[in-house]
Structures are given as C-alpha cells and as structure tokens.
Amino acid sequence: MRHIWRWFGPIDKVSVRDAAQAGAQGIVSALHHVPTGTAWSLDEILKRQDEVRAGGLEWELVESIPISEAIKTMTGDWKSHIEAWKVTLRRLARAKISTVCYNFMPVLDWTRTDLRWETRNGARAMRFDLVDFVAFDINVLLRTGATEDYPDQLVEDARRRFAMMSPGKIAALSTNIGAGLPGSSDGYSVEQLRDALSHYDSIGADKLRDNLIAFLSEVVPVAEELDMRLCAHGDDPPWPLLGLPRILSTEADYVKILDAVDRNANGVTFCTGSLGARPDNDLPAMVQRLAPRIHFAHLRNVSREAQGFPCSFFEDHHLDGDTDMVAVVAALIDEERRRKSTGRNDHEIFMRPDHGQEILDDLTRGAQPGYPAIGRLKGLAELRGIEHTLSHPASSATGLRPVAAERELFR
Structure with a gap:
C-alpha cells in the first residue's frame, strides 16, 4: 500500500517533515481556506504542492473538495457548485493529482461529543x-x-x-x-444548526441517495476523462443523526451507489473507523467484496461500548478495538496483488493511518483533534508492521495469511 499522511496545510501543528520522519510516503491535503462551492485556482493548488515539497514529500491525494449543502439538497446554486467541482477536478489533473476523497454527509461531518x-x-x-x-x-x-x-x-x-x-x-x-469539516474554521452554533437541519425536512434517505447519484452522474465522467478516481467516505457514525438521513453506512449502501454509476472512477474510501462503529458491518468481508473499487483506505479502530447501534464508542489504538485490522490489511494486500496481475495501473492502494490517540508530546502540541503526530506515527508503524509481515514470503509458508473469500462484485 501507499502510506499517506493527512496534512491540513501551514496551520497544521504537525509538519510535512514530521510526516516524512514518521514514515509517510506522501501527503493527502485540501485547500480548506477556499469557500465551499468555489473552484480551486491552479495557482493555489500549485502553491500547496510547493508547500508539501518543501517538507520532502508530494501532495498525492485530495481530502476533500467539499460538497455544498446546496448540492446535497439540489437547491439554490447547486448547478454552479457542481460546475465549480468539475473545474477543480480539471485543475487538479493539470497538477497530476489523480485521486479525490469526498463525503456526502448532510450538515455534519464526522461527529463526536x-x-x-x-x-x-x-x-x-x-x-x-x-x-x-x-x-x-x-x-x-x-x-x-x-x-x-x-x-x-x-x-x-x-x-x-x-x-x-x-x-x-x-x-x-x-x-x-457543531464542529465543521476537519481543517476548516467552519462550524455551527445551535441556532445555525437548527436552520441547517430545516433544509432537510423533506429529504429522506432515498432522496438524498438520488441526489448523490445525480451528482456522481455529472462528475464521474469528468474524472474518467481525466483518468482520475473519486472515492466516497462513509458516514461517521454510520447511523442517522438529528433526524438527518445517512446513505453510506453499510455495504448495501455502497453497492447502490457503485451500481448506479458503474465506472471505476466511482469508488470507495474504506474507513474502518466509520464503518466499524456498526457491529453488523463485517469489515474484512466488505473489503473483499468491494475491493476492486476501493481507491483509498482509512485505517483506524474504534471500541464500541455497548452491543447494537447506535452506541457510544471511542477511538482506540489502531490494533485494538473491535475491527480485525490484520484481516482488513490482508484483504487489501490480496486486492493489490490481483490488480497487479491484471495490469491495472492503479494497483497500489492509498492508505493513511486515520486518527490516533494523543500520547507523549502530543498532549502539549495542540494539533487538530484526532490528528496527533506521535499517535499517528504509532499507528502507521503498527500498520506497516502488519503489511510487511503479511507480504513476506515466509508468511505464506507458515500459514499466517488468511485466505481471501471469492470476490463477486465489480470484477
């Protein structure tokens, strides 16, 4: 896998050089200062590339180009916002950036108390x-x-x-x-949150899914033309919140979207933390079945504090928690080998150690919540150790690697 590190730009208290020292091979970033619904300029994209290169790495993925509430509800300036999204894709392609992670969660992004x-x-x-x-x-x-x-x-x-x-x-x-997108200064007051929720009074899960499919029908052909890949991040947590619908919480949810716009450019950001908060999501099996369309993996672990869902949970260490991370990594490695054997030029799957606990010097650094330096370094080291072990010839000889199930979808 290609080991990527999330960087929030010059405001980030964890530098690109820190990421390189932690073992990252590349950076995933975004232009958080550009207003939602506005096209990113090529100058700003190139500036961010230069900022990343100054730390010794390359900006390889985008996370994310925000999708406006107007697009999600198909109201107001939604058409111009989609056009701005397409323009941004074309400018990113000119800068040789080929993968874009996005989410379609209404109003709230990942939500924690x-x-x-x-x-x-x-x-x-x-x-x-x-x-x-x-x-x-x-x-x-x-x-x-x-x-x-x-x-x-x-x-x-x-x-x-x-x-x-x-x-x-x-x-x-x-x-x-009420916090906004990670890395942004946006957020909702209680009054603003009430107002934002009111725009979804007549929008249920089916309508929101239709709106996502309509959006993808517009932008996926552009991505395909540019040899780019788009990958949808799952709901976090993966159940309805504040009466809002959630439409990317299960494997069945993803299959509906992937089938509706059935092109390789329409793919998955497989987040083990988001999907792992639901006990009915079998993550290793989901990786095996969705694998051909997984363009980005966010590897983190959560510990659920009760049976069933919705439930309380917390971000655990990467190898602790309720997800079998070894089996997930094994399934991703299997998919990389399959892609390589069929000649796919995107055989290497991007992965980042997602979130992390603040430990040691993280406790005084004051980095973006969930994105500490040492906590993620620890996670990346553990994940790299799993990957190296399962990729080593000795692992097959000793029977360490689980056998992958047959993949039936998206072959």
Whole structure:
C-alpha cells in the first residue's frame, strides 16, 4: 500500500517533515481556506504542492473538495457548485493529482461529543457518547420530535445526564457536535444548526441517495476523462443523526451507489473507523467484496461500548478495538496483488493511518483533534508492521495469511 499522511496545510501543528520522519510516503491535503462551492485556482493548488515539497514529500491525494449543502439538497446554486467541482477536478489533473476523497454527509461531518476524552492511561481520544448526544438533541437543540427517535430509557438517561451538566460542559458539547469539516474554521452554533437541519425536512434517505447519484452522474465522467478516481467516505457514525438521513453506512449502501454509476472512477474510501462503529458491518468481508473499487483506505479502530447501534464508542489504538485490522490489511494486500496481475495501473492502494490517540508530546502540541503526530506515527508503524509481515514470503509458508473469500462484485 501507499502510506499517506493527512496534512491540513501551514496551520497544521504537525509538519510535512514530521510526516516524512514518521514514515509517510506522501501527503493527502485540501485547500480548506477556499469557500465551499468555489473552484480551486491552479495557482493555489500549485502553491500547496510547493508547500508539501518543501517538507520532502508530494501532495498525492485530495481530502476533500467539499460538497455544498446546496448540492446535497439540489437547491439554490447547486448547478454552479457542481460546475465549480468539475473545474477543480480539471485543475487538479493539470497538477497530476489523480485521486479525490469526498463525503456526502448532510450538515455534519464526522461527529463526536468529546474531542479529547481521557483514557485510563492518560492518553486522549475522540469519543461519541450516545447519552450526551441525545441530551444535546433533546435539551439544547430542542429538535422537534427528537424524543420519538430514541428508546424511552435512553431519553430518561439523557435527561438525567443533562440535569448534572455544568454550563461549561453544555457549551463544550455544543461546540464539539457543531464542529465543521476537519481543517476548516467552519462550524455551527445551535441556532445555525437548527436552520441547517430545516433544509432537510423533506429529504429522506432515498432522496438524498438520488441526489448523490445525480451528482456522481455529472462528475464521474469528468474524472474518467481525466483518468482520475473519486472515492466516497462513509458516514461517521454510520447511523442517522438529528433526524438527518445517512446513505453510506453499510455495504448495501455502497453497492447502490457503485451500481448506479458503474465506472471505476466511482469508488470507495474504506474507513474502518466509520464503518466499524456498526457491529453488523463485517469489515474484512466488505473489503473483499468491494475491493476492486476501493481507491483509498482509512485505517483506524474504534471500541464500541455497548452491543447494537447506535452506541457510544471511542477511538482506540489502531490494533485494538473491535475491527480485525490484520484481516482488513490482508484483504487489501490480496486486492493489490490481483490488480497487479491484471495490469491495472492503479494497483497500489492509498492508505493513511486515520486518527490516533494523543500520547507523549502530543498532549502539549495542540494539533487538530484526532490528528496527533506521535499517535499517528504509532499507528502507521503498527500498520506497516502488519503489511510487511503479511507480504513476506515466509508468511505464506507458515500459514499466517488468511485466505481471501471469492470476490463477486465489480470484477
């Protein structure tokens, strides 16, 4: 796999040189300062490339070109925003960048109630506390019909929890839930969040999926023409939030999108952390079946704190948690070998160590939540160790590698 490191640009307190020292081979970045719905200029793209090269690596992928709420709802300036997306693709192609990760989550991107929750050993991790989230929904956001979306006992637990919250805790919870895209300065106040949610009053999962397919029908042919690949990131967490539909939470969700626009340029960002928060997602099996269309892998692990879903969970160490990371990596390696044997020029799958716990010097660095230097270095080292072991000739001889299941989709 190609080992990639996420960098948020010059504002990032983890430098490109840090990433190179950690063992990364390339950078995934984006122009977070460009307003959503506006085409990226070639000058700004080349400037970011120069900034990355100054640290000793290359800007190899984009994560992400934001998709506006206008596109998701197909209202307002959505047509001009799609045209700007196409222009950005063409300019990225001129800069020799060929892979773009994006997400289609309405209003909220990945959502956590705590961005720096303290673990038992003093490390800090991102966490989604279901009771806190429901307490916010019912008592702070005051969303109409919120209590009907949750079991009675959970509603009661949330009301008791809220009664014990300090004003500071309530403010922090509101800020964390309303945070914008990673790396951006955007975010929602409670009032702004209420307004944003209102635009989805008449949009359910089927309509949102139709809008995604319509968007892909416009941009995938452009990507194909440019020999580029687009890859959709899954919902995080993978279930409806605040009454909003989620349409990329399961394998079946992905199959609908991939079948609807059946081209290799329409692909998957396989995030083990996002998909792993649902116990009914069998991640190694999903990799095996979706493998030909996986263009980017985000490898991280979460520990679920209850059976079923929705549930509370936290970002665990990369080899801990509820996902069998060895089996996932083995399936990705199998797919790389298959692609190489068939002559695909994109046989190498991009991978990044996603998120990470703040440990050691991370605790005082103040980097972007979820993106510490040492926590990700540790994760990358562990993942590289798995990959090197499973790729070594001795692993086959000793039976260490699991046998991949037959792939039936997208051959």
